[in-house]
Amino acid sequence: MTNTNKNLRFTKSHEWVNTDVSPMTIGITDHAQHLLGDIVFIELPKLHTHVEAGQEIGVLESVKAAADYYAPVSGTITEINEVVLSQPELINQDPYHTGWICKITPDQSASTDSLLSEESYQHHIAE
Amino acid sequence: MAFIPHTQDDIDAMLKSIGINELEQIFDEIPASIPVAKLDSIPASMNEQELLIHANLLAKKNKAATCFMGAGSYDHHIPAAIWDIATRGEFLTSYTPYQAEVSQGTLQVLYEFQSMLSELFGLDVANASLYDGATALAEAILMARRIQKNHQGKSVLIPHMLHPHYKHVLETVLFEQHIQFIEMPFNTEMGITDHLKLNQLNIDNIFAVCMVQPNFLGLLEDVNTITNWAAENQIISIACVNPSSLGLLCPPGQWGQHGVDIACAEGQPFGVPMSSGGPFLGFICCKKQHVRQMPGRIVGKTVDTEQKPGFVLTLQAREQHIRRGKATSNICTNQGLNVVAATLYMSMLGPQGLEQLSSACYQNTHFLAQELAKIPGVKIKYHGHYFHEVIIQFENHFDQLINFFDKTNILPGLILEHYLPEQKNCLLICATEKRTFEEIEQYLKCVKQALLENYNVAQTCQLGV
Numbered sequence: 190m191t192n193t194n195k196n197l198r199f200t201k202s203h204e205w206v207n208t209d210v211s212p213m214t215i216g217i218t219d220h221a222q223h224l225l226g227d228i229v230f231i232e233l234p235k236l237h238t239h240v241e242a243g244q245e246i247g248v249l250e251s252v253k254a255a256a257d258y259y260a261p262v263s264g265t266i267t268e269i270n271e272v273v274l275s276q277p278e279l280i281n282q283d284p285y286h287t288g289w290i291c292k293i294t295p296d297q298s299a300s301t302d303s304l305l306s307e308e309s310y311q312h313h314i315a316e
Numbered sequence: 317m318a319f320i321p322h323t324q325d326d327i328d329a330m331l332k333s334i335g336i337n338e339l340e341q342i343f344d345e346i347p348a349s350i351p352v353a354k355l356d357s358i359p360a361s362m363n364e365q366e367l368l369i370h371a372n373l374l375a376k377k378n379k380a381a382t383c384f385m386g387a388g389s390y391d392h393h394i395p396a397a398i399w400d401i402a403t404r405g406e407f408l409t410s411y412t413p414y415q416a417e418v419s420q421g422t423l424q425v426l427y428e429f430q431s432m433l434s435e436l437f438g439l440d441v442a443n444a445s446l447y448d449g450a451t452a453l454a455e456a457i458l459m460a461r462r463i464q465k466n467h468q469g470k471s472v473l474i475p476h477m478l479h480p481h482y483k484h485v486l487e488t489v490l491f492e493q494h495i496q497f498i499e500m501p502f503n504t505e506m507g508i509t510d511h512l513k514l515n516q517l518n519i520d521n522i523f524a525v526c527m528v529q530p531n532f533l534g535l536l537e538d539v540n541t542i543t544n545w546a547a548e549n550q551i552i553s554i555a556c557v558n559p560s561s562l563g564l565l566c567p568p569g570q571w572g573q574h575g576v577d578i579a580c581a582e583g584q585p586f587g588v589p590m591s592s593g594g595p596f597l598g599f600i601c602c603k604k605q606h607v608r609q610m611p612g613r614i615v616g617k618t619v620d621t622e623q624k625p626g627f628v629l630t631l632q633a634r635e636q637h638i639r640r641g642k643a644t645s646n647i648c649t650n651q652g653l654n655v656v657a658a659t660l661y662m663s664m665l666g667p668q669g670l671e672q673l674s675s676a677c678y679q680n681t682h683f684l685a686q687e688l689a690k691i692p693g694v695k696i697k698y699h700g701h702y703f704h705e706v707i708i709q710f711e712n713h714f715d716q717l718i719n720f721f722d723k724t725n726i727l728p729g730l731i732l733e734h735y736l737p738e739q740k741n742c743l744l745i746c747a748t749e750k751r752t753f754e755e756i757e758q759y760l761k762c763v764k765q766a767l768l769e770n771y772n773v774a775q776t777c778q779l780g781v
Contacts, residue, residue: 230608232608238466250633251633254638255634255638
């Protein structure tokens with residue numbers, strides 16, 4: 190994996206989340222974008238909605254597939270990356286930076302314990 | 317494309333390769349507890365000659381009649397060229413157009429169809445058609461449900477005067493989706509939705525509103541007010557229109573301040589014969605922002621590797637063969653031949669022809685209604701605006717009138733009481749552009765004779781077809 194940041198945590202459903210910042214930035218992994226192929230459309234979550242960890246928050250559509258993506262933590266959607274609406278290819282080209290998807294302000298009670306470290310995620314996708 | 321059946325050798329080889337001896341063994345995994353339908357009531361097969369005799373006997377039951385009946389299926393002139401072209405082998409036998417490299421003709425027709433429909437309805441996108449108007453309305457409601465997936469409500473507003481057949485279809489299609497129908501307040505005096513009472517509704521539970529234009533009584537609804545009301549309350553607006561009226565009436569994309577979200581229609585009036593009720597075709601259009609929730613096939617224009625223009629099915633990530641359980645389209649087909657007919661119909665009429673068609677329908681029905689209203693005991697029941705269908709109420713001798721028409725070769729209209737028990741002694745009458753002045757005169761003569769004179773004179777009222 191390239192371009193990764195050691196601060197990131199991962200889900201088994203291939204989202205990454207930066208737990209070091211608040212609100213937490215969220216995107217999909219390089220592995221996920223690679224599996225999907227050229228992304229042509231993204232449906233972003235609605236601003237200010239409350240989501241639970243594991244809840245479907247949007248849809249990605251590529252030339253060969255469509256896939257849902259999920260909230261890594263419980264919280265409120267406080268920012269969305271409107272740039273990827275018109276340039277969904279950024280998610281392919283730069284999934285960890287300009288291709289971010291949304292930001293979630295976690296609940297007080299939100300837990301990040303079940304999120305994977307980079308090493309565990311690499312292990313997961315190698316399986 | 318060759319379709320070569322399997323030989324016994326092929327079948328044996330395939331069975332051997334999966335390790336079984338009999339074809340039936342493939343079905344062994346179906347549990348025996350699943351009930352098996354009894355086919356006893358299906359008659360024995362017929363050979364070709366027997367079938368032709370049988371079909372001819374059935375066909376002879378049809379009476380040729382001068383049709384003043386509408387109520388969802390309309391008797392319009394169909395230019396001879398339409399079915400001459402639509403039944404060419406290239407259209408008649410072409411299979412589903414997923415393989416773009418061998419389907420450019422079909423795909424281009426579908427693309428032209430979508431383009432014309434979008435223009436006619438004043439909306440951004442149309443699909444390649446659905447089964448009929450009623451299922452198109454059901455699909456429009458399902459589409460609204462998907463658009464409003466974060467909405468808590470489970471109810472959709474429908475007009476009281478939605479076609480009763482459409483209500484049945486909605487119940488059938490949407491019953492398992494746990495969508496509830498709430499009828500909008502109805503103004504019994506005017507025969508239309510009472511839009512002034514809309515604000516009394518509890519809107520928390522409502523995710524969409526359907527409008528029909530004209531309604532089942534033929535009357536024009538105040539669709540601008542309802543569309544604006546829906547937009548103000550974040551409710552998805554759905555229009556169901558008669559396409560023949562769009563030469564005169566405002567397209568759904570221009571209703572209210574911002575137009576409706578979704579529009580649908582029964583496409584039969586555009587080049588498809590009434591033929592005892594089908595097959596028809598459904599139109600559906602929407603604003604571009606909703607296109608990913610649209611069901612059915614959508615054809616797009618693109619370029620090939622040599623930069624030459626071509627057509628393909630597009631936005632397929634909505635469809636069930638890609639998205640499986642989360643598909644937003646579970647209809648992987650369209651009404652191919654009727655689409656060809658409707659496309660040819662629109663191209664032959666053009667905008668000006670459509671305007672003339674709408675005007676002729678309007679004028680014929682209004683002339684007939686006004687002349688009928690001059691007969692004592694006959695009146696136009698509602699005072700609102702109507703397009704090409706109207707409710708005529710007969711004070712006396714209604715049964716006598718119907719018996720009289722039974723002996724003529726005129727279909728006088730729909731006996732409304734059969735569908736709406738409170739509507740006594742009323743006919744829903746339609747005179748399209750196809751009805752001649754002579755036919756309308758004949759209709760009036762029959763009514764006068766049936767009501768005013770001794771009713772045993774039906775033979776004097778025969779009308780050549």
